[in-house]
Amino acid sequence: MGAPVNGRTVRKTGRALGKAGPFVLFGVVAALWAYSLPHAEFVFGRKTGENLASFLIEMASVLPPMFLLVGLFEIWVPRKVIERHTGLRSGFRAIPWMILLATLQAGPLYGAFPVAIGLWRKGCAPRNVFIYLGAFSALKIPMLTFEVAFLGWQFSLARTLISIPVFIALALAMERLLPGDFRPPALEGPDAGAD
Amino acid sequence: MRTLWIIAGIALLVSLAADRSKTRAAVLRGLKMFLGIIPMLLGVLAAVSLVLTAVTPAMLERILSGTGFLPFFSALTIGSIALIPGFIAYPLAALLRQNGASVPVLAAFITSLMMVGILTLPLEARYFGWRAALLRNVLAMCGAVLVAVGMSWVLR
Numbered sequence: 001m002g003a004p005v006n007g008r009t010v011r012k013t014g015r016a017l018g019k020a021g022p023f024v025l026f027g028v029v030a031a032l033w034a035y036s037l038p039h040a041e042f043v044f045g046r047k048t049g050e051n052l053a054s055f056l057i058e059m060a061s062v063l064p065p066m067f068l069l070v071g072l073f074e075i076w077v078p079r080k081v082i083e084r085h086t087g088l089r090s091g092f093r094a095i096p097w098m099i100l101l102a103t104l105q106a107g108p109l110y111g112a113f114p115v116a117i118g119l120w121r122k123g124c125a126p127r128n129v130f131i132y133l134g135a136f137s138a139l140k141i142p143m144l145t146f147e148v149a150f151l152g153w154q155f156s157l158a159r160t161l162i163s164i165p166v167f168i169a170l171a172l173a174m175e176r177l178l179p180g181d182f183r184p185p186a187l188e189g190p191d192a193g194a195d
Numbered sequence: 196m197r198t199l200w201i202i203a204g205i206a207l208l209v210s211l212a213a214d215r216s217k218t219r220a221a222v223l224r225g226l227k228m229f230l231g232i233i234p235m236l237l238g239v240l241a242a243v244s245l246v247l248t249a250v251t252p253a254m255l256e257r258i259l260s261g262t263g264f265l266p267f268f269s270a271l272t273i274g275s276i277a278l279i280p281g282f283i284a285y286p287l288a289a290l291l292r293q294n295g296a297s298v299p300v301l302a303a304f305i306t307s308l309m310m311v312g313i314l315t316l317p318l319e320a321r322y323f324g325w326r327a328a329l330l331r332n333v334l335a336m337c338g339a340v341l342v343a344v345g346m347s348w349v350l351r
Binding site: 019021022023024025026028029044047048049051052054055056058059061062063064065066067068069070071072074075076105106107108109110113114116117130133134137138142143146147149150151154155158159162163166167169170173174177178182184185186 | 202203221229240312327342
């Protein structure tokens with residue numbers, strides 16, 4: 001409408017699209033599912049809807065207590081404690097703590113991101129944050145019981161023992177490869193959403 | 196999952212007993228983070244469910260059975276992209292093994308499934324930024340290869 005198309009408009013449009021994208025995707029899946037209701041032969045729609053429902057249930061059963069704990073953690077736990085045990089000068093003693101914290105949790109990896117950010121904000125060293133994420137993805141105890149049941153303890157044991165040094169090495173590499181002054185965006189900015 | 200609710204519940208009660216206004220601040224903080232991430236999460240989960248429907252177990256069986264470089268590479272790729280919950284992934288892996296999938300292929304599939312998440316990248320980037328999120332996923336993919344190679348030495 002006569003407005004000049006400049007960089008700012010483009011950026012704004014991009015941001016609006018980025019914000020709308022998730023809703024559009026969600027709407028598409030909901031529409032596929034709704035269409036499959038009167039059309040039983042449209043299995044793809046029904047199955048996609050069922051998949052989404054099971055993911056939503058998983059999310060609803062894990063994330064609320066997780067975020068509650070993160071909120072309590074951020075308010076109650078003094079920065080000094082986290083910094084002393086897992087901070088930049090904590091050395092290798094921090095590793096068992098990170099692994100212990102991670103293995104006791106359940107749920108998908110995206111549930112670990114807010115916890116990781118919470119730790120980072122309290123002064124946990126980047127390498128330890130990434131060790132936490134690595135341990136969370138590779139050796140959660142609830143998942144291990146599943147793995148042993150289906151693939152046998154030899155497979156589980158070998159994978160666990162090999163994974164531990166690998167994700168520790170990856171975390172050290174992460175810390176080296178990220179710039180020294182790197183701060184995750186969720187740590188600052190009023191519009192961060194994950195603040 | 197139930198344990199998580201119980202722990203959170205106890206923590207909340209203890210916090211309430213100790214200091215009501217601090218508890219309020221903590222709950223609001225958690226709620227704000229949760230609500231902030233929901234739109235993005237809904238989109239990612241919708242994308243994941245589309246992919247999960249498109250890629251059927253029968254298809255995976257066909258692609259991942261057997262030995263050699265191609266099944267290994269496919270296992271790594273599929274595992275990196277998809278987000279399959281453990282209660283589907285492990286029975287599937289057991290089935291794959293029955294149908295002749297090798298240990299490295301299974302290890303690559305399981306490990307990349309758990310450590311790499313290409314579909315959840317937008318979510319991860321929201322927390323850590325694109326640079327760190329991409330870097331972590333690329334490194335985790337290398338890690339999955341290492342684990343798979345190590346597994347093939349230990350188990351046959």
